[in-house]
Amino acid sequence: MQKSVLNSPRLLRFKKKRRTILMRKIFFLFFILVLVGLSFLFRWKNLNISNIKITGNKVIETKAIEDIVKENITGYYFYFFPKTNFIIYPQSKINAELMSKFKRIKDISINNKNIKTLDISLTERTALYTYCGSSIDLIPESQNQKCYFIDEDGYIFDEAPYFSEGIYLKFYGIIDNNEENPSGSYFFPSYFKKLITLKETLNKIGIKPVAFFIEDNKDVNVFLSSSSTQIGPKIIFKLDSDFEKIIENLQSVLTTEPFQTDFKNKYSSLLYIDLRFGNKVYYKFK
Secondary structure, three states, rough: HHHHHOOOHHHHHHHHHHHHHHHHHHHHHHHHHHHHHOOOHHHOHEEEEEEEEEEHHHOOOOHHHHHHHHHHHHOOOOOOOOOOOOOOOOOHHHHHHHHOOOOOOEEEEEEEEOOOOOEEEEEOOOOEEEEOOOOOOOOOOOOOOOEEEOOOOOEEEEEOOOOOOOEEEEEEEEOOOOOOOOOOOOOOOHHHHHHHHHHHHHHHHHEEEEEEEEEEOOEEEEEEEEOOOOOOOEEEEEEOOOOOHHOOOHHHHHHHHHOHHHHHHHHHHEEEEEHHHHHHHHEEOO
């Protein structure tokens, strides 16, 4: 009878329940011990970043980069694991924040070859041109005009200081971004390199562009240099034109009389050369 009571289903369920509770307590205690152990291990100074090495920056201040990195590796994950630990430091977040904050950065590499030193190597964009807004002012350039640097890919980044006329080729036109701060956008990416090739070709034939203005209707106005304080004449064509044909037609009119002589002797009174109508080229002097 006693054996039957000890093996009753109710008592067996009770024993199983107590065993389950005990196992859970053991597992929980084990988990806490592992967590505490890992916490101490991850806090060991020999496994934590204590130095930040930054290379490749020429314009961006080292301190500005350091401040962002230090902010991201300050504190703990879940109150236990330091963000400075070389295994779990927030590499992707640092990368994303630096790229977002400094548009001048073209490429960036973040690693910790030395456990205690975080190496940040970056490449800055080269300022080759400037973007100066959605519309061009034909009045002599004002020092209040806000321009932004453009690299070889048409990428717009840092605000540019004031430069005298002719230092940088300027681009104007509406882009798909906040006009108050166009940094981070591209200037007509499908056409930008074609425009640069056109500019270089014009230079080779003795014509110096100083500004490209793309209107809403996709008319491209290439403003040329002038010896006076006023902006010079312009060449007009459609953005979706065959650029090789544009050069061919332009060279044809430049070598045809009477325009050839007039272009040389009356350049300051030339208003425009219009290349929007196929092989027909129109021009006008004052």
